Structure formats: structure tokens, C-alpha cells
Amino acid sequence: MERENVQNQHPGSERAGALAGIRVADFSRVLAGPHATMILADLGADVIKIESPEGDGTRQWSPPTNAIGQSTYFAGVNRGKRSVVCDLRDAEGLARARELAASADVVIENFKPGTMEKFGLGYAAVAAENPGVVYCSISGFGDDAGRDLPGYDLLVQAVGGLMSITGQSDEAGGEPTKVGVALVDILTGLNSVIGIQAALRARDSADSPTAGRGQHVKVTLLGSLLSALANQASSTLETGRSPGRMGNAHPSIAPYETYEAADQAIALAVGTDGQFGRLCEVLGVPELATDERYATNPQRVANRVTLKAALEGPLRTRNAEEWIERFTAANIPAGRVNTIGQAFELAETLGLGMIAETSAIAPDGSAQTLRSAATPISFSETPARYEVPPPGIGEHQSAEWLPR
Numbered sequence: 001m002e003r004e005n006v007q008n009q010h011p012g013s014e015r016a017g018a019l020a021g022i023r024v025a026d027f028s029r030v031l032a033g034p035h036a037t038m039i040l041a042d043l044g045a046d047v048i049k050i051e052s053p054e055g056d057g058t059r060q061w062s063p064p065t066n067a068i069g070q071s072t073y074f075a076g077v078n079r080g081k082r083s084v085v086c087d088l089r090d091a092e093g094l095a096r097a098r099e100l101a102a103s104a105d106v107v108i109e110n111f112k113p114g115t116m117e118k119f120g121l122g123y124a125a126v127a128a129e130n131p132g133v134v135y136c137s138i139s140g141f142g143d144d145a146g147r148d149l150p151g152y153d154l155l156v157q158a159v160g161g162l163m164s165i166t167g168q169s170d171e172a173g174g175e176p177t178k179v180g181v182a183l184v185d186i187l188t189g190l191n192s193v194i195g196i197q198a199a200l201r202a203r204d205s206a207d208s209p210t211a212g213r214g215q216h217v218k219v220t221l222l223g224s225l226l227s228a229l230a231n232q233a234s235s236t237l238e239t240g241r242s243p244g245r246m247g248n249a250h251p252s253i254a255p256y257e258t259y260e261a262a263d264q265a266i267a268l269a270v271g272t273d274g275q276f277g278r279l280c281e282v283l284g285v286p287e288l289a290t291d292e293r294y295a296t297n298p299q300r301v302a303n304r305v306t307l308k309a310a311l312e313g314p315l316r317t318r319n320a321e322e323w324i325e326r327f328t329a330a331n332i333p334a335g336r337v338n339t340i341g342q343a344f345e346l347a348e349t350l351g352l353g354m355i356a357e358t359s360a361i362a363p364d365g366s367a368q369t370l371r372s373a374a375t376p377i378s379f380s381e382t383p384a385r386y387e388v389p390p391p392g393i394g395e396h397q398s399a400e401w402l403p404r
Helices: 032-042 091-102 123-129 153-159 183-204 221-228 230-239 273-283 297-302 304-315 320-329 340-349
Strands: 023-026 046-051 081-085 106-109 134-139 216-220 256-260 265-269 334-336 355-361 367-373
Touching: 023 032, 023 091, 032 046, 032 081, 032 106, 032 134, 032 183, 046 091, 081 091, 091 123, 106 183, 123 134, 134 183, 153 183, 153 221, 183 216, 183 221, 216 221, 221 230, 256 304, 265 320, 273 297, 273 304, 273 320, 297 304, 320 334, 340 355
Parallel strands: 023 046, 023 106, 046 081, 106 134, 134 216
Antiparallel strands: 256 265, 265 334, 355 367
């Protein structure tokens, strides 16, 4: 089926983002997939969120709710989309879903492997009718030996090793701890966007061996986590030894953790000997910079415990803000431990524009402004736009642009 350019057929169509003209049939739900498709929508793609009659499960994940009564969990990853209900168990709903897949540049789904095939919506079936489709499948552990394993962020943080390096050490009485947000889902969503855009580039490039043809992009939660373990993964693979938990400390740099000032903790990220020397001068303990235990980074790492005690003594004589001002003036990386609200305030004072606002109508008819975290990518010519609020379930069911 021919894909129509629908950029001028729905609210917010005046935008001309980097992905203008790209239609996305979004069969995903919860977090990884919806986060990916929200980014695509922010960048100009026309994203059609295809929901079951019950809707994306995160619609019910509240409190809290936003100004129009939506779950903030749902709203935080679904702006910029249009919602259509397709009951895949019903012939009419399944036919509509297949039409949407056939009209799309991109199809994305995160069902258990094999589910889409049961409905005739797997990659082979969709590509047979729509050869140019870029089809992205997100799963927890792949579609081979791990196809039946449940793909939940907490589970992947556990089995993927992230929890083993997160939290206070055994010596400090700690236990393996999850990260405070579903980080693996977010990483997987970002990898999905990268894969989708690369496949679109290959399809649309005359020099590509796949010119004019789409392909199947597969992204897993476990793979996304393992690739994001960075230096910890490299250390494990090269030495054969798995690192443990160190709280806020760093395995290869010191001082590089949180330290207590008179009123609250300060994060110090001292990565060079020069920075360490300036730190000692500001703290009034210049002798530490030449102490044989601390003169170089490997020595500081080896003597991290005594170094922390030596630094926290003077740090506790002043409040965090006073120290941070002094450290910043001396070009020493330091900052207070902010709440999320304080972090957004900081971003605003720095002019980063990290709050996205959309206008919406509440059930009582009042106009409301919804706020969520913006896409952190800046474009000089095709900036991200935030014009369409998170949709109500089936809000665009009868729109004229839908395939018939």
C-alpha cells in the first residue's frame, strides 16, 4: 500500500522536523517502545499509537496524574502521537491494524516473540506487502533461546549484572540495588531509535545495498544493558573478574564520589592530578597533593578510604554551596546532590530547555498545559517540536487519514 505523506493532515502538522514524512505504526506499549516512538514524534514523524481496547497498561499506572487526568507515567512517553484502537482478536480491528502496518515507513512492536506472527503482523508478512518497511522488534532476551523469558526492566537489571554493581558494598551492609528509574527500558528505546534511523538511511540511500527496501531491526533489553556497562564490561571481559558494588565510588578514579560537607553531600569528580592539586589548595590541605599515598591517581585509588577521611575533615567546616562556589572558581568539578526538581531548575538556569510543554483540554473543558522532559537533542534547522499532547485512548479513531 502506498504511504501517504500525512504531515498536513493532523494537529501539529505545520512542523517540519527532521523525520517529516515518516509514518510510524506503533504497536508497542509500556516504556521502551513508547519512549522510542515519542522521540521519533518529537523529531517530526507521524506516529500512530495502535492500542488494544483496554489501552496501554500505563494509562492505569497512577497516581500521580497530570492536569487532564492522565497517568504521568503514560503521558511522559506518549506525547506527539495519535491513538487508534485495534482489537487484534476482532476481524475488523485486525484488518485495520494490517492496513496501518502496510501504510507505514516504520512498524515497532514489543510483544513476546511470535505474537505478531500469530496475527499476520510479523515482519515477513508486513514486508511482503510493504517492502520498504523498517520493522523494529523489541524483546527482553531475543527471539531464540530467550524468547519465552519475561522482559521486565527489574529482571534485566538483576540478571544483566547492573544490580551487582549498584548499591553499597557488602562491607557497608548493602545489597544489590536497582537504578531509580527503568533505565534498561530507556536505553533500549534509544537503541531502537538508532537502529530505525540507520535502517531508514539505508533504505533511502541510492548507494545502499538495500536501497528501496526496509529491514528487520531487533533490539533486546539484555543486549542494551550489557553494551551500556561500558568500562565495567570491558574490565570484566579483559580480566575475567566481575566488579562488585562500591556505593558512589569509582573503581578507577579517586576522589570521584560523594563527600559530606557541613550541611549536605557534595559530588566531587576529580579526574586529573592537576584537579586534585587545586582541590587540596582550596581545602587548605596542600600537603595531600604531594603525599606519596595520594600523589597520583592509582595511588589515590589504592588509598581511597583514608583519602576520603582526609578530605571530609575540612569539607565539614563549610556548607556545600560555599564549597561548590570555591571549587567552580578553581575549575574543580563539583556539585550538590539535587532532587529531580532541582535538576530541572538547574537545566533551566543553564538555558538547556529541558521542559516540553503541550496544550490540552481537561475533561471539564478547561485549557491546560502539560509538562514533560524534552528531547535532549538540539538541531540548528529542524528542531524538535512539542505540539500534540498525549492522546486519549482511541482519540483519532475516526480520522479521515486512516486507511480504509
